[in-house]
Amino acid sequence: MTDAPTGETGFARVERPAPPSAAANALTFGWRAVLKFKHVPEQLFDLVMTPIMFTLLFTFVFGGAIAGSTGDYLQFLLPGILVQTVMFNSVYSGMGLSTDFQKGLFDRFRSLPIWPLAPFAGLMAGDVLRHLIAGGIILGIGLALGFRPEAGVAGTLAAVALLVAIGFGVGWVFIVIGLLVRTPTTVMTLGFTVLFPLVFASNVMVDPATMPPWLESVVALNPVTHMTTAMRGLFAGNAGVGAVALALALPVMATLVLAPLVLALYRRR
Amino acid sequence: MRDLPPPRLDQAGPSLAIAARGLAKSFGTLRAVDGIDLEVPRGEIFAVLGPNGAGKTTLMRMLATLLPPDGGTATVMGHDLMCAPQAVRGAIAMTGQFASLDEDLTGRENLILLARLWGFSRRGARARAEALLADFGLSGAARRQVKDYSGGMRRRLDIAASLIVTPGVLFLDEPTTGLDPTARQRVWRLIRRLAGSGVTVLLTTQYLEEADQLARRIAVIDHGRKIAEGTSRELKAATGSGFLHVALHDPGGLDAAAALLSERLGHPVSRNAEDTRLAVMAGSAAEANAALAALIEAGHDVADFSMGTPSLEEVFFALTGRMEEATP
């Protein structure tokens, strides 16, 4: 048996090239996310199955009862389902992070002389890609079922931009959870335990005016409500600046507070 | 940035790759590493030998900047661990106890990813990956996902991943645990070749044979403390002048024989992994002779005996006292 003693190239001394920029590091991690898509296309299935089921079930089973017609209900439901999609997506990214830690991959990354936040920036880049793909699929299905954005292409693009911003902000929450929790399945359980009540106790599925007053005031405080309102407004072309600002409040705050926390946790872990 | 100080050959001296003093780390009340001094000359293979939970991984993770120490100081390739971690990272590579690879990517993609992170151009990264894959006998598997690799292939890829840029110090945490004898030999050859090309290697192991085979110097640690250090010859010599080895025809009599020998010679008796031979330190040939005579007198059917220097395994047991169960 030989260790391939031909060319000594691998064992020859190789000096370190000029250090790459932080952005180049982050892009490399983004490339990794793209490769993951190539090798594990099944993940797309995980990402879009739940929202597709929600869309179909709610539209066709409850739609008529809730909004009078399935068409009207789809018009009401779809913007909120998109918000739900990116939020659930973020759970998967937290799980991915937890898996990477468990596998020791981050030990390797951390012992490299790179920008410490680069792996997370790459993770975020991958997330944005996933949000766009999953959001695109859900929107496509919605359009096929009869969803009609009154604000046209411009409104749709604005809504998608807001969606990505929401996903980006919420993503930090699950990165923090991914850093704190030991196993990927715990991240998932924890994530869905938090997200299900958030999504249901909101205006995503039904008009809160039909709820008991105490619940209505809870719903009014739920950030998912504000995100959904702004999304509907952008699709319909009647969104106020205030509504969009409210929708962005949580993502912006999450980024400002959690990004430094991520760095601190990462250094400590 | 404080991570990039001017290169400085400090008090540790330029000839040492690693110089640690009183390095310590506790997890809660557990002192995982309890004040370890280490001096590893450049270009050497140095082994840290210890049983499960001795603190090997913790020690190595501290030296690789992955875990901040609670106490003590250390320089790696002349860079201070605390003041210049980024400079240390630029001079080291670490292959952890468990393969740190992306299982979803191919072997080649794993290496390209790391080469890009080090700053290689697209083309340079590809070339570097191919060269390493060839030298580690992985060209044929380059385009397969790592999740389909065998344990030995993973280990080799994991080591290759540490050599994208030739490190000053390579940390290898239990590089052959879980490998079959052929794969182990193969990794040993790779490690020797690396050391031959001037890389300092600090490896941890639970296998005495591995330390004996590869390392010039060995530090034995247990419960977070260094209990001995030296070349394998020195360690053996320090343990005692002579070791009496005894094999019995009837393995059922081993317990009684061990008790008798321990009583006569006043040292703990260890037995080999196969449970066929006893070994015990003997102060002198005369004492060994008397003990042996007593053994035969007591009716034990001695199949074979010899006096000799202890194996590294016996040294280890003598030092850590882990074979106490052999002496009731």
Ligand SMILES: Nc1ncnc2c1ncn2[C@@H]1O[C@H](COP(=O)(O)OP(=O)(O)OP(=O)(O)O)[C@@H](O)[C@H]1O
């Ligand atoms: N993150 C941690 N939190 C709490 N305890 C820890 C942690 N890491 C290690 N320990 C404890 O510290 C001690 C030393 O662990 P370490 O992993 O360094 O041992 P080791 O010599 O590498 O063992 P092994 O041969 O099993 O790999 C053990 O008792 C272990 O349980």
Ligand SMILES: [Mg+2]
């Ligand atoms: Mg260990």
